[in-house]
Amino acid sequence: MAGVKFIRVCEDDNESPIEVPIEDDGTVLLATLKSVFPKSTGLKYLAPDSGCLRGVRLNDGKLYAPSDGWVHVYQCALPRENKRKGIEEKDTYSSKFKKLEEKKCTDLIVLNLAWKTDESTLKEYFSRYGDLVTVQVKRHPDSNLSKGYGFIRYSDMESQIMCLSERHSIDGRLCDVRIPISKVRMMFLQNP
Incomplete structure (x- = not known):
């Protein structure tokens, strides 16, 4: 486990981040994220270039690092209670x-x-x-x-x-x- 790397994730911006492990291929498994944050459906982060929240790409149960790498503190993307x-x-x-x-x-x-x-x-x-x-x-x-x-x-x-x-x-x-x-x-x- 000496070579394991982590990303910092929090449920919302008022909480302390929790480290979630990165896989060998540089992705984060959605299953791993859900084991720590059960309601999470993905990740988002504050993009420094636009100042807006930006979603992390998810494909086949894997979250892929943004273009600048896993350098941000990420927030869980949670389902809305009532979208309408x-x-x-x-x-x-x-x-x-x-x-x-x-x-x-x-x-x-x-x-x-x-x-x-x-x-x-x-x-x-x-x-x-x-x-x-x-x-x-x-x-x-x-x-x-x-x-x-x-x-x-x-x-x-x-x-x-x-x-x-x-x-x-x-x-x-x-x-x-x-x-x-x-x-x-x-x-x-x-x-x-």
Whole structure:
């Protein structure tokens, strides 16, 4: 086994790589890869020339080295849970709500607040939909004036969904309530 060479493979980019042996002909057997990563159907890597993920060629159960050799850290190519999911859930709001029903409540961002709006006004207004756990108006550190947005969080999902489904007028201004973009990305990128 002294002449055995290895490639570095991880299931996703957040994990430490595991070494998988290379065969004498310079290929990696899909069976060997599957013994370490049972759901894997192949390999992919970040191509330095394009910055895109690139698939490793698979033929007759063998993975062939890219043109520059086995020099990258490879990620497992895994089957998608539901390939038609993106087509079926084109309406972003309905897909957000479907995901929300499966998850616990998250912070909601309240946009376009009047400068005079404070936490007590926000709490009074949004408590009509249900019990609030968090109410916060973001302020400039020097002047303590409102930045024009804040955050709320409900204790139950029904209240959150009701709040998201309506337009809001607080202190004479139309305000938008949304799930912050970072939270939406996390919800959609997490594997169930």
